[in-house]
Amino acid sequence: xxxxxxxxxxxxxxxxxxxxxxxxxxxxxxxxxxxxxxxxxxxxxxxxxxxxxxxxxxxxxxxxxxxxxxxxxxxxxxxxxxxxxxxxxxxxxxxxxxxxxxxxxxxxxxxxxx
Amino acid sequence: xxxxxxxxxxxxxxxxxxxxxxxxxxxxxxxxxxxxxxxxxxxxxxxxxxxxxxxxxxxxxxxxxxxxxxxxxxxxxxxxxxxxxxxxxxxxxxxxxxxxxxxxxxxxxxxx
Numbered sequence: 480x481x482x483x484x485x486x487x488x489x490x491x492x493x494x495x496x497x498x499x500x501x502x503x504x505x506x507x508x509x510x511x512x513x514x515x516x517x518x519x520x521x522x523x524x525x526x527x528x529x530x531x532x533x534x535x536x537x538x539x540x541x542x543x544x545x546x547x548x549x550x551x552x553x554x555x556x557x558x559x560x561x562x563x564x565x566x567x568x569x570x571x572x573x574x575x576x577x578x579x580x581x582x583x584x585x586x587x588x589x590x591x592x593x
Numbered sequence: 594x595x596x597x598x599x600x601x602x603x604x605x606x607x608x609x610x611x612x613x614x615x616x617x618x619x620x621x622x623x624x625x626x627x628x629x630x631x632x633x634x635x636x637x638x639x640x641x642x643x644x645x646x647x648x649x650x651x652x653x654x655x656x657x658x659x660x661x662x663x664x665x666x667x668x669x670x671x672x673x674x675x676x677x678x679x680x681x682x683x684x685x686x687x688x689x690x691x692x693x694x695x696x697x698x699x700x701x702x703x704x705x
Contacts, residue, residue, distance in 0.1 A: 522681060522695040535692050569635060581638035
């Protein structure tokens, strides 16, 4: 158990809908990273927040947005969902504004878009 | 565009065998390379390598980096069924902020 929690565990929804994925980092960690993992794309970095502010952006679609709240939990919002958005979404946390040693990954949220 | 390529894609061995997983990369301003093990769910950290030629070891696992030839290997000796997982390699290349690039992974299956 990494200490990072993600909810929900599974999510099934229809195309065109909007969903929110939630992540609570390890106690004391200020950075939260979001990743998308699909069979054809592998693990892709989406976005990083550090202490409430956006720090780095990867291959994140405009239909996706994220934020980190004062209590350091983070939410990833996915809107106008398409079939291709079906994937495993991971959140990871670390104490630093950049990776010094390792990131701690949560168990992931499996999103299925029908 | 930064690129990380892992080989082989998939590997099936018997318990007790030794395996070598490869990770080659093309990134500008390389800073570090990380190995992760992903079983059913979340990736877990194995090693971080920054210097060429220095082997990192943890039990039966070891890894080494060659910055001149731009690759790293992960060795697992005396494999066990519990080593069955996808092994991911990621490269960090700073550019104002950290954006990790992951390889597609090597799937290792160890049969008893």
